[in-house]
Amino acid sequence: MKRFVFSCSLFVLILTCSALCGASQPIKIGALFSVTGPPSFLGEPERNAAQMVADSINKSGGIKGRQVQLISYDTGGDATKAVQLANRLIKDDKVVAIIGPSTTGETMAVMPVVEKAGVPLISCAAGRKITEPVNRWVFKTAQNDNLAVAKIYEYLQKKKLNRVALLTVSDGFGSSGREQLKAQAATHGISVLYDETYGPKDTDMTAQLTKIRGTQAQALICWGTNPGPAVVARNAKQLGLKMPLFMSHGVSSKKFIELAGDAAEGVMLPSGKVIVADVLPDSDPQKKWLMAFVKEYQKLHKVEGDHFGGHAWDAMMLLKGALEKGDDLPATIAANLEKSRAFHGIGGSFTYTPVDHAGLAKDAFVLVEVKNRDWVLVK
Amino acid sequence: MDLLPQLTQYAFSGLSTGAIYALIGLGFAIIYNSTGIINFAQGEFVMLGGVLTHFFLMVLKFPLVVSMAVAILVATAIGVAFERLTIRPLKRPTPLSMVIITIGGSIFIRGVAMLIWGKDTHSLPPFSGNEPLVIAGATVMPQHLWIFGLTLLVIAANKYFFYYTISGKAMRACSYNRTAASLVGIDVRRMVFLSFAISSAMGAMAGIIIAPLTMTAYDVGVMLGLKGFCAAIIGGMSSGFGTVLGGLLLGLLESLGAGLISSGYKDAIAFIILLLILFIRPQGLFSKAQTERV
């Protein structure tokens, strides 16, 4: 008899145990970032930020009691690898959603894969064509280029500067920006007098800038990511170029000021609010998260969190929000992501709808200027 | 707009970039001449020069001159170790296996640099001031003068070394005929060792002196190495003026192409002209045609 009771209780114990374990199976989230390769300046902070969010969710008890498991792979900025790894995440790791990739090219390459498998993807790339036209499964957190371009053009319009020269980097980031800069010029009454590109690894732009100096342009807009724009700023100073110099949000981190040195003074650029978090008015709904993000990132990784990391942070938080609203079936997650309303993240205030998977308005950007080796808001 | 001041600026920009290519190209030529190896890892020593100097200067807070000296020493040691561990043990080296080994070496060195110093780009302070100099309506940075000066110095030193010292003469002998050189008692292995030491030191020096202008990061070696390789090829792999002229020509073509035609296509323009040069003079621009030994 005793033995019977014992084995019965053992049986019950095992049952409860396995039931409990079943309930607390971790939620698997995939991540594709180019931690190495040319876009590593995007991928590394993105991976770090995503892991940071996953850890903090787990520390505070998980999502509805379940732990989050982030499975992240490095694409090296290569579209072929990104496709293979997306397949791996979906077929072998059986993730419920994917965040990343870091660049527009990789995202475009991965889109057919996630669409066929029916797994939601929150891209951290800026290209407008990722979400236009809207794909049921694909969302993005990085601000659209067109918003950044509009911010610069509106300022130029206000200052009555209507002739510009463009110098863009010949990679995905630059060509997407260039497309927007040309497309929006007419609507803002701006004429483009010079439109050229430079290679991502070029070390001298004096030839291009000399030619620009010879045109009637009143402002120079350079679209690229470090270190190219720093070279442009330095060479412009060397040549004594008088026109104001605008950069893209691709260089909105302290790194640009460090690289360009004195030449950075007076450079203006549109940026997410994260680099000016400390001077934002307290009424700004984003301020709370921004300060927390910058501080926590600094604590873990010794450098200030930038808005690239912010893209992944936003993606994880939006995903968390969607998971809290329902079960963890990919289709439910995608449907619930579309119900995200006024989430005040790092990149801006997100509101996804079935017709808008980018979710941001123009107020996601502020125009900043370099003064005394720091960023200040341009009023 | 008047074209003349623009043209002078293009010329100055082109020549200053060209001097950088020339300095890197010389490293290729020296190793090639004494060993017949195209060292695809040459660009990585340029990177090491810059990155190491930044490390000693900014992190360990050494004075600039000391940092530079230590950086050159460390890079040379790495170059020598590379030769000892990978080139020397080979029994029957073929040109192709050498290409793969040096490419493997370059990937390895780049990877280690990335792990140790991270992926960030860094900049070095200029050696003497940041105020541009105006020459004939064109501006150059003081750092450009350093580059020109150093290139001249390196050519002079090369000339002296290869023509007036025993080791230099022995290295030249190796480049003409290794078997014959070893027959007259030249230690060919020592010469190979020496050529790696010299070229990695030169690469590192080039990397240090250009870093204040072009900045430095773990991955700058690839592109600079490629351009230096081109310079050496145009110059017919000579370890003297040929390569320097090759580098200057490449720089000029790029700058004029960017200024006058299209900056997006500037590398393509430079390479098309290079291809044409090679089609007309398959033995390189500045070297005499050799009859093939059968």
Place this chain on the structure above:
Amino acid sequence: MKRDYLLFILFALLVYAVPTFFKGGYLLNVLVFMGINTMLAVALNLLLGFAGQISLGHASFFGLGAYCSGILTATYGFNPWLTMVIAAAGVGLLAFGLGFPILKLKGHYLAMATLGFGIIVYIVLNETVALTGGPSGLSGIPNLKIGTLLFDGDLKNYYLIWTFALVTMLLSINLAHSRIGRALRAIHDSEVASRVMGVNARLLKVQIFSLSAVISAVAGGLYAHTMSFISPASFGFNFSVELVTMVVIGGLGSIFGSFLGAALLTILPELLRVVQDYDIVVYGLLLIVMTMYMPKGLAGGVAACWRLLRSKKVKAVENAQG
């Protein structure tokens, strides 16, 4: 000679049997790309291993094939099969025209010239934004189709691409054993001597260069239609170097070696994922060590192991008998 064909048949059977072991995992997807890489490595091996001519710009033919096929289908709505033929013919003609001046060059000058050509193509793909979509790539390329069979899954693509790869291998084995193959080897050993023996070395080199380019262009077309997205970054200098590495690591002049090289370099990055950030270091180290200690490549290594095993077996048998 017979042994090569026997080996080929065994290999083909193995290739067609492999998918039964993978239930649609991502590894199958990797194997699809391995097929494309095998085609490219075999094509380059014809030039590098048989004719002894280096090319550091072979990724450009791959890229031109992919873009030609991609643009004609995605932008102009051509039939994918037709565009692949057009792409192959176009790239073949280009290579034929380019071959005459470029193959006059020797050694590192040839390396430089092919490298330059590769970079020119890469820049043109990047800069002609209206045509190619520029650096952000070209999307919406349709899958291939036979009748109602649409090649949209990994399994279907596996069979499609490996059929092409096997045909390429068979063709190359045939070529190697033909009069042309012998003439090519003669050029490899001494071009002057082969000319004296009456081989039209120049024309033959150009022809093999064009054939190699055509196969690469077909591989490019297949790549474009399976990925349905292409961007210039996949066709740069790095990939050209990777192709040369596949051929050399696999073993110069060995068709199965090219497969081994392609297989290793496709799988290696996947295996190295375990070591995370250290993968690039391990990768570089492996390249060095393998070239140092396997001068005849993987094919030579496998053959040596085989001989070693056999001699041991023979000895064991002898011992047992003795």
